[in-house]
Amino acid sequence: MKSCDALTAMFREQGLRVTPQRQAIFRLLDGDDSHPTVESLFDRARSEMPTLSLKTVYQTVHDLEALGEVRVLDLGTGSVRVDPNVEDDHHHLLCTTCGRVRDLPVEFTGLHVPIRHRRDFTVDDVQVIFRGRCDHCSDRI
Amino acid sequence: MKSCDALTAMFREQGLRVTPQRQAIFRLLDGDDSHPTVESLFDRARSEMPTLSLKTVYQTVHDLEALGEVRVLDLGTGSVRVDPNVEDDHHHLLCTTCGRVRDLPVEFTGLHVPIRHRRDFTVDDVQVIFRGRCDHCSDRI
DNA sequence: TTGCTTGTCGACAAACGTTGTTGTTAGTAT
DNA sequence: ATACTAACAACAACGTTTGTCGACAAGCAA
Structure with a gap:
């Protein structure tokens, strides 16, 4: 931003x-x-x-x-x-317990739709969501 | 299922x-x-x-x-x-115009959090969403 | 079958996040 | 300073999802 x-x-x-x-x-x-x-x-x-x-x-x-x-x-x-971070391409880590979201400033290679599935579809955007638990939440089980 | x-x-x-x-x-x-x-x-x-x-x-x-x-x-x-498809690991194509969702039965390699970002977080699940337009919607612009 | 127990059904209403409506206020260009 | 008009706050409505509860039906035992 x-x-x-x-x-x-x-x-x-x-x-x-x-x-x-x-x-x-x-x-x-x-x-x-x-x-x-x-x-x-x-x-x-x-x-x-x-x-x-x-x-x-x-x-x-x-x-x-x-x-x-x-x-x-x-x-x-x-x-x-x-x-507000639109400058850097990034994905997200989501803690399914507390709901906190963290940026994952990594660009994954090979993230495209194989040709045989790409037919009939134009991709604009790829979003990767890693769901899990942050340590803050793992500690308080 | x-x-x-x-x-x-x-x-x-x-x-x-x-x-x-x-x-x-x-x-x-x-x-x-x-x-x-x-x-x-x-x-x-x-x-x-x-x-x-x-x-x-x-x-x-x-x-x-x-x-x-x-x-x-x-x-x-x-x-x-x-x-209902829980047998095959897959991701999704989402048409942002009509809302239709299609399965993408592809397993991406290299989809893990780099060590320096993995600290403080345990990943349970990865979800990849390709957003775009299906041809049905591209035609009717 | 019969009767008992327990989980489920469906009607209603509420919670939640989000958006529409409206009269009034205030930012902007002249 | 003025006029134009977008944006405001307040309120109500919306769509999706969940809670409550009496009546009912499935399952089990005899």
Whole structure:
């Protein structure tokens, strides 16, 4: 994701307005590698801006996604997660116990659909999800 | 997934009762490689058993999952999908336009977490999702 | 069969994450 | 400063999934 200033310029350029609400969300996402849910972003933003609505957070996240500045992940945890890291190609480790997501900055080779199965299908994107348990959760069995 | 008869025996063995509703669901899932949603299973089952409730379908699907006879997939399409193919290790092709899911019966080599990222994490399962467009959807742009 | 026990059914409603609606506020360009 | 209009907060609705519960039916023993 670009810097808050760059996002501000980019939003203006697209005819999108830069409001205090949006700037707060920019700031929260900047450098956040915890893959927060929209709800948790909302909670954090609301502590400094109590009247903020959840809808606004969703809207801003969708705008950022449309501009390619964040990626919205659905890893089957019940709610989507916001990943501001769109610069580096990466995959994800998901702890099925606590739900935490970690980036896996590795590019796998050979990850393509064999020709005999590729027929009738155009691949845009490959996503690899490693499910398991982080040690924090393994310890507390 | 095993045959309807085998499932019947397996359910009884586990102390689960075999009802006409469950048998109808067994029959619908047997040989179905369309990765139906619970809702679509419900619709089809209801055409031959109008009083069936959606809850019963969910319950039966979860029972089948607990016995390891189906896999419940959440590919971020908004609803979970039932995959009766648990015999062959496989991944999935997902059409982001129509939502159709296709099996990809390929085993990728080299799909493991590099040592330096594996620390603090125990991997149980790897899932690869190829997103794109099936030709049926590419044609109708 | 009969009766008992226990798990299941189906109707209803609620939980959850997400999106639509609406009148009002406020960012932006002129 | 003004006008235009997108974005806001508040609220309600949506779709998917789960909880509750009385009535019922499957399975078992005799």
